[in-house]
Amino acid sequence: MSFRSALLVAGFALAALNLRPAIAGLSPLLDEIMDDVGLSPAGGGAITTVMVVCLGVFGPLTPMLARRFGLDRTLLAGLLVIAAGLALRGLDGAPVLYLGSALAATxxxxxxxxxxxxxxxHFPDRINLMTGVYVSCVVAGAAAASALVVPIEHTTGYGWRGVSALLAVPALLAALLWLPQALRGRPGGQNGPRPFGAVLRSRVTWYVTALMGLQSLTFYVMLAWLPTIYLEAGLAADQAGYLLSLTNLVQVGTSLAVPVLAGRRASQVPYVIGAGVLTVFGYLGVLLAPTTLPWLWMIVLGIGQGASFALALLIIALRPADPAGVTALSAVAQSVGYVIAALGPLLFGYLRQVSGSWTVPLTVGLGVVGVQLVAGWFAGRPGTLIRSAP
Structure with missing residues (x-):
């Protein structure tokens, strides 16, 4: 591998690592942030809500930006804005806290x-491998941020504001590595996405969007409520936290391996179905016997959910004929998908409140995974969206 290729891969991987720390690194510090800024629990929760809403609302801006500036320069700008948002939210006052969080999430x-x-x-002949690298770096970035922000705070003594500023450093480093590629990239043309209209008229788009949204919903439900479920089942708080960490850790390896295998085949249906079935078994374990071999349920759930996420992104990269089509399909699938996902934790919390137990919410979760399997069956079949017009 040449130095130029190595720099491209390193910049790409480090950029992917920066896609979740701004969100995942917030939760462990949230109590401290609320005390310092003077926020209520609702106000503290609204920080994450604002960020998730931004993920869904502002994704459709990408085709316009990529058409005007090119994908490479759009990515560089995104890294710089993440760093700016993280630095901004560490300043004094609730308004800049929300503004910086929204800026980073956008x-x-x-x-x-x-x-x-x-x-x-950049990797048309290695889509499966580089999708695996991309997804595993996203998952690893989230896991690292959630695990390390508190130890870093204690070690440095900087407080949550300083830690927030430190989270901007990897984004700036990624921008530095990506800068040569952005300078070489063309400001539009073949880098620009095709119009939304052609994508919206394709059935494939909506199958992929449903797969993306439903697998994200089941993931965020577990991310939000799994420790609570285990606490109510009788486990200690530290054990509940370790179980959540275990399922997230399993997803790192799964996210790297599954796209490499699935990308070699014209049809991803067997992998999508296998991932959905494993997710079903994970949900069933948590529902029927949460404290019986809980580590096993977390491993099964981690494999299923990690594979589902990786496969959804792999299919987005494979189905269109060119980068422009991929960007347009990605804009629809991820924007709508994150809106769907944002409803999951809220809905499950409401069902828990009105039913008095986790039986009804987890049963609903099984139904969601069933619909995900149907969407995955259609999304995973061989097929190509039409090539975008020059």
């Missing part, structure tokens, strides 16, 4: 949509 939304197009554009 940049993440644009980068989420850009990355599958980057894969198609």
């Amino acid at each position: 940049a993440i939304a644009v980068m989420n949509v850009s990355m599958p197009g980057i894969v198609k554009q």
